[in-house]
Amino acid sequence: MNKKLFCIICFLWPLLAYSQKYHSFRPGELWLDNNGVHINAHGGGFIFYNNKYYWFGEHKIEGEKGNYAQVGVHCYSSSDLYNWNDEGIALKVSSEPNSDIAQGCILERPKVIYNPNTKKFVMWFHLEPKGKGYTGALSGIATANKITGPYTFIRSTRTTPGCYPVNVLDLHKCPVKQSTIDKKLYGGGLNGEHPDTLNILGRDFKEGQMARDMQLFVDDNGKAYHIFASETNSTIHIAELTDDFLDYTGKYVRAFVNRYMKAPAIFKKDGLYYFMGSGCTGWKPNAARSAVAPSIWGPWTELGNPCQGENSETTFHSQSTYILPVSGRKNVFIYIGDRWNPQNAIDGRYIWLPIDFQDNRFNIHWHNEWDLKYFDCK
Template identity: 30%
Template structure:
């Protein structure tokens, strides 16, 4: 089964994998994914989640590892974003870093929590400090070097080396190297450090850029975009990078988010793609809608084609797709005037198996997979797709409007898998 980008993923409970602005750790043959546990209405902290997988495809929900706190910086009414976790070599404890803020994004704090186990409930410790003063920034990333040294990555390109116990930001080793950049992510390949950033366009995707250096301390060199220019980084925003081991060697993997405000829990999706490194050049050469994690090569879903073609922007319009099999895949088009559909999967007796929002919006048009159902016992089912009639739209701090200019849903075909 492939890793599929731009579609909701389902966990072992049949619910969407809800882990955004995420990071990934490997332990005992499993990958642990930590992310923001979003809702489909308000952009407020609802907890940080943890999932695990043996193959990057099938995800098991572990728990909410940091729930909403009774009060304070991670309490009710606060924003919690960009959760990142590293294991501290000197203490053996798992350290969690996050951005805390108020609903208006005028009170940014970098905070820290800790757990003795990777998937346990983390204890919130409070603000991260540098020389006794709180680190008052927002987008946060982390990087752990080969020798175990931990680094904190911040928007605008500030990089702090953490203390040996990872509890404080000990030294600012790079200062403002990426003005205008946010959502930092770092990787190391063949002795070269690569640091990726998004530009600042709120929830909207943009052409992300990267820098390289021979050491974390620099000197850092701007290299430009790492995905085809104009693709808006394959309609995504960078959040993390990790190394994936295959039979042919180690492959760096890009982790990105396709945000979908306001319905983030259902409709925000993930873009995970192999990165190609050639010397000091980093690239996503081509967008793959699906790829095989065993080989890091492109893959496709194959099945019986259902006679489906649907296009409408009228609220309440829809199409029902009866099928016999174990899975159904929708292929369609996202575009600037696209927006939400409600996609509901039911059994023949009317029992609702899954009901979520799926977005058909992207600033750059894209033809590809829009929905891949959870794996089901082979049987008879009905998939109902209904135009919600609600555009995905929002404004940034300056009041500029972003998002869809319509409410259209476009489906070109469906594939039924046995």
């Protein structure tokens, strides 16, 4: 192709894409917004409000530099889930170098919920201050009066400081060994040692527990919960939020102890709570995990990998970020995952797939292309 023709195509492609209307999902393919620009909302969270869906996610830039927050949290809106309008940057990183959300920090998996008592939209996200790697394991909180923002950063925090979980063990209240205190276990694992042997929970009791990959869930009764990977990613914590959704009540449980689950997603169907997550292999995809419980507090029963068929062992080359209930449709849910590209962060793709149910289990199969009519025969 001659250079002149190539330039013409590059110029016209966004204009053609702008007029394009999507009528289906094509997992892994480039997905353009109303401006003909790829949707840039990774590690996303979703909320349905005033008859529209809103998608919040990490805004990435090109190259490995895009793995750090250079812009902020991007927001999109849609009335049909196929076509998305760019609503701009909902939460901007700060140009103030001493800010917790200074440009270059790590800001991951933003989720937004609406508080009917305060009339505020509340955003939580995993936060690591700039230049400190993953040593912080903090949660960031921001609020807005309007769903699309702008969101104002409120604070960052460790979780549930000074509180023991509902299912605390006696060993957690024992004096913590100096060797455990001295361990700088901020990476992906505990080098084969059990978190209870080291008493990581006890080590972090006063300062607050670690929180990395996270999710928010609002139950039918309006109670909100923060679900996150804790204790150096070895254990999931599920913590109840205060009525304003801005803090913890102090009530929480440990789940999946020593199972090293990340990327948590929780949804509810027919009175049962379902969990989906991944293992801990960094940016590389792995086999998904799933579980079911009669209560948000458990007990949780693992169900294995919900993905079926070819490439199921890598969750179809993706990692869970959200399970989306389709508004107006009973028991209709969509798996939403990220196909990360850490070498060129902006080119991460999105995997949306329908969820099937059988005997209190859920399954996910690959589809090159599908639409919401898939659920009509279910």
